[in-house]
Structure formats: C-alpha cells, structure tokens
Amino acid sequence: xxxxxxxxxxxxxxxxxxxxxxxxxxxxxxxxxxxxxxxxxxxxxxxxxxxxxxxxxxxxxxxxxxxxxxxxxx
Amino acid sequence: xxxxxxxxxxxxxxxxxxxxxxxxxxxxxxxxxxxxxxxxxxxxxxxxxxxxxxxxxxxxxxxxxxxxxxxxxxxxxxxxxxxxxxxxxxxxxxxxxxxxxxxxxxxxxxxxxxxxxxxxxxxxxxxxxxxxxxxxxxx
Numbered sequence: 001x002x003x004x005x006x007x008x009x010x011x012x013x014x015x016x017x018x019x020x021x022x023x024x025x026x027x028x029x030x031x032x033x034x035x036x037x038x039x040x041x042x043x044x045x046x047x048x049x050x051x052x053x054x055x056x057x058x059x060x061x062x063x064x065x066x067x068x069x070x071x072x073x074x
Numbered sequence: 075x076x077x078x079x080x081x082x083x084x085x086x087x088x089x090x091x092x093x094x095x096x097x098x099x100x101x102x103x104x105x106x107x108x109x110x111x112x113x114x115x116x117x118x119x120x121x122x123x124x125x126x127x128x129x130x131x132x133x134x135x136x137x138x139x140x141x142x143x144x145x146x147x148x149x150x151x152x153x154x155x156x157x158x159x160x161x162x163x164x165x166x167x168x169x170x171x172x173x174x175x176x177x178x179x180x181x182x183x184x185x186x187x188x189x190x191x192x193x194x195x196x197x198x199x200x201x202x203x204x205x206x207x208x209x210x211x212x213x
C-alpha cells in the first residue's frame with residue numbers, strides 16, 4: 001500500500017539532537033497526542049501548517065529543515 | 075494506540091455485542107410468529123441500557139488505564155472522525171433508502187423498523203472500522 005503522503009521529515013533526528021527529546025515531550029509542546037506525533041514522524045499523517053510551524057519553532061529551525069517534499073511531478 | 079482509537083474499538087465491540095444479541099433474539103421470534111404479531115418495542119428500548127452501560131464502562135476503563143490521555147483529541151483525531159462519519163453516512167443513507175423501499179412496498183412496520191435499525195448499526199460499525207483503518211494505515 002502506498003504511503004499516504006510524499007512529505008518526509010527529520011523530526012526523529014531533530015529530537016535526537018535536542019537532548020533526545022521524547023515524542024511525548026514534543027507532542028505536549030505542540031499540542032497533539034503522542035500517537036499523532038508518531039504518525040507524523042512515520043509519514044503516515046501530514047500535519048496542518050500550524051502544527052508544522054510549531055514543530056519547527058520548538059527546534060528553532062526553518063520549516064524546510066523539518067519537512068521536505070520531493071522535486072518533480074508525480 | 076490513542077484514546078480515540080481505543081474508543082472506536084470499544085464502541086464497535088459494545089454495538090456488536092448488544093445489537094448482535096438483539097437481532098438474534100428478534101430473529102428467533104420471527105421463526106415462531108408472523109412479523110406483525112411480534113412485540114419488539116420493549117426489547118428494543120431495554121437494549122439501550124446495556125449498550126450505554128457497556129459504552130460507559132469501557133470508556134471508564136480506557137480512561138483509567140491511561141488518565142493522562144483520557145479524552146485527548148487533536149487535529150488528526152478530528153480528521154479521522156470526519157472521514158469515518160462520512161463513510162458511515164453513505165451506509166446510513168443506503169439503509170434509509172432501503173427502509174423507504176420497504177415502506178413503499180407496504181411491508182409490516184416490523185421490517186421497516188428493523189431495516190432502519192440495521193442501517194444505523196451497520197453505519198456505526200462501518201464508521202468505527204473506517205476510523206481504525208485510518209489510524210493504522212495513515213491518513
């Protein structure tokens with residue numbers, strides 16, 4: 001089955017470099033459940049723009065450092 | 075598993091048990107008496123009690139098992155709920171149409187009532203199953 005989204009992300013890496021922040025900790029800070037954050041990390045769910053910005057803000061990086069979208073048309 | 079996913083599973087279970095039992099009992103009555111002589115109304119009203127009790131108890135257990143996540147709902151839960159309700163809505167509409175056909179064919183009210191009840195039960199089950207699939211597979 002195809003992945004529901006082509007968006008990829010670096011959240012796991014960013015968490016690791018942020019003092020090994022847990023999924024639960026990050027989820028609390030951006031106001032989603034731990035399960036939703038896990039779904040985002042696994043590419044099973046594309047978050048709203050608002051949540052995406054919140055994640056980038058937690059790590060103090062630009063949005064494109066957190067989320068990437070492949071070049072080229074499908 | 076999130077609170078809302080566990081909630082969907084609990085509701086499917088409660089509905090399947092209670093409504094399954096109801097349809098089994100009424101189905102047995104139908105084998106011994108004609109439809110327009112069956113007094114199903116008291117059983118249908120009484121069946122609501124175990125359904126509510128099961129729903130409340132299961133949600134209580136889910137909440138107590140993980141109090142921190144009890145009732146938690148975010149944008150993904152709301153999106154999954156909406157998609158589940160949409161799929162369930164199609165089933166319900168189809169069932170209502172079926173009930174209408176039975177009414178136009180002037181079948182006993184027993185059949186019309188149960189076609190509508192079955193449509194609602196199936197719609198709820200499909201809604202819950204859709205939510206679970208979306209939680210597992212991704213949205």
